[in-house]
Amino acid sequence: MGRWEPGASSRLREAALALYLERGFEQTMVADIAERAGVTARTFFRHFADKREVFFDASAEVEEKSLAALEAAPATAPPLDAVAAALCAAAEVIGDNRDLARMRQTVIMANASLRERELIKLTSMSVAVADGLRRRGVDEAEAGLAAETGVAVFRVAFERWVNAAEDRALGDVIHETLAQLRTLTAAT
Amino acid sequence: MGRWEPGASSRLREAALALYLERGFEQTMVADIAERAGVTARTFFRHFADKREVFFDASAEVEEKSLAALEAAPATAPPLDAVAAALCAAAEVIGDNRDLARMRQTVIMANASLRERELIKLTSMSVAVADGLRRRGVDEAEAGLAAETGVAVFRVAFERWVNAAEDRALGDVIHETLAQLRTLTAAT
DNA sequence: AGAGTGATGTCATCAAGTGACATCACCGTA
DNA sequence: TACGGTGATGTCACTTGATGACATCACTCT
Structure with missing residues (x-):
């Protein structure tokens, strides 16, 4: 070969x-x-x-693991919780070497076209998660919204995790960010 | 001249x-x-x-109007409501000629690099809104999350509006989508 | 009338990306 | 062992996006 x-x-x-x-x-x-x-x-x-793609071909693997976690989530779990499980699976792939993640992020943030490529990978993830939710029986309209919201949470959590002074688990930051979102949306 | x-x-x-x-x-x-x-x-x-940029230079104007609406929102309004006001201002610029929006969307969706560019424009909007929120005194960490979430809502709402069978106001769809998000996050 | 200015044209060049074709190492098989 | 197939690579030519340097033209102001 x-x-x-x-x-x-x-x-x-x-x-x-x-x-x-x-x-x-x-x-x-x-x-x-x-x-x-x-x-x-x-x-x-x-x-x-x-x-650009030489920088992003790990994303396919991340997407696969996320989808697997989404399938594995209990059928009774509400949509956002299932999405959270998927994101935490993604976090496990990315989240174990923060130094590498930070180097990558430094390079990406320094260049607009790399940022563009990262965004479309996240969107691809969002589309995949939305499909997964629909397969779980989530309402057509809700699925897209839950997936987009979840990816928004992921993005914010990742940024916090990468720039954090202390060394925390990415999955924890995701859950914390999701909790904060619940507070935000509860406010009227 | x-x-x-x-x-x-x-x-x-x-x-x-x-x-x-x-x-x-x-x-x-x-x-x-x-x-x-x-x-x-x-x-x-x-x-x-x-x-690509020849397709997106209206976005600067949209961003300006959104920020103006964000500033104009009552100081007592909770973050997500202020963001909603900003998004509805954006909706007014875009939402009056759905046919043009649909043509644009057709072209954009048919090409990956145009999609990339659109995503980075939305991110730029998100960053601007987050800054606006911070200027209103919103907590540093909350601001980013509220802005990202708001843009996620906008994206979903825009897609629904563009593909809808009936002719509805984009602003209404945004509010409806935000309400749906509140339901989603309330579920445990 | 003449100087100045700003938008445009012209020319040269670089770098990304692609198609077509040749080549080389390896693998299985007669 | 010799031979043909296969897949990854090299070579070459080419198109297109994008940029820098310089000339040019029309219009304005004095």
């Missing part, structure tokens, strides 16, 4: 992260990443759809 | 919308848009930062 040196896509991922950290996303050319990984620019585009 | 034919950016906007509708975003080249507008491709990039 492997020809040349195996593991080209891993090397490309590592090279990209290193170079994006060193000189920034825009200052890094695909040819540079490829060269550091020992391949050609053409090969880069065979592994990743574009220059 | 005007040389040649005045109103180049308006012509470019119209040309872009027409061509994106005709053949799609990717099949339309900047040179085509510029030609139809009677200018050069180089001039296109003097009016718009990139090929």
Whole structure:
């Protein structure tokens, strides 16, 4: 199966992260990443759809685990609780190495097009979660709203967790943020 | 002030919308848009930062009106109600010609990079609203959550409004969606 | 009339991304 | 062992988005 040196896509991922950290996303050319990984620019585009995607292909795995957790949630759980379970599953994948997450976040926040790509990944997650909710029998209209709200909570929680002074579990921050949302919406 | 034919950016906007509708975003080249507008491709990039931005420069105005409404909301209003006021102000700008909104949405949904751009505009709105809330004295942590939640509500409401069979006011749909969110979060 | 100004055109160039085709290492099989 | 198939890679050519540098034109103000 492997020809040349195996593991080209891993090397490309590592090279990209290193170079994006060193000189920034825009200052890094695909040819540079490829060269550091020992391949050609053409090969880069065979592994990743574009220059941004090399940063985001873990998101598929995150989405899968979230959906699995959503399926696993008790059928009696209210929609937002099921969504919370899905988000916490995502948190387990992301949340164990905060330093890596912070490096990634630094690079992403420094560049608009990387932010755009991250947003569309979150939206993709939202769509998937909404579908999962509908499969659980949640009302069509409610599903979309619950999913979007959940992803909003996730986004806020992730930001708090990444920038926090203390070292907390991402799942805890998610639950705390959701509780705060419940307080917010209760206020009239 | 005007040389040649005045109103180049308006012509470019119209040309872009027409061509994106005709053949799609990717099949339309900047040179085509510029030609139809009677200018050069180089001039296109003097009016718009990139090929997508020609579709989104109304968003600055929407953001301004939203912020104004946020400032105008009674100081005693709870955060989410103030955000709702801001969203309804945005709705007034967008919500009066649903046909145009639907055409725009058709084009945007057909192309991933346009979706990305729309998402970052909504995020920009969220950040602005969060800042506005903080200026009103809302707690630092609450502000971000309320803004993100509000934008989530807006997104869901907009989608419902655009795809609805009947012709309803976007502001009404927003309030209805927010009420539904209150029900969702109340469930345990 | 002439200087100044701002929007535009022209030209050159870079970098992202893609299609077509050749090539090389490995694998199974006759 | 020799041979053909297969999949990942390299090479080359090309299109398109985007930008910098400089010239140009029309209009304004003095």
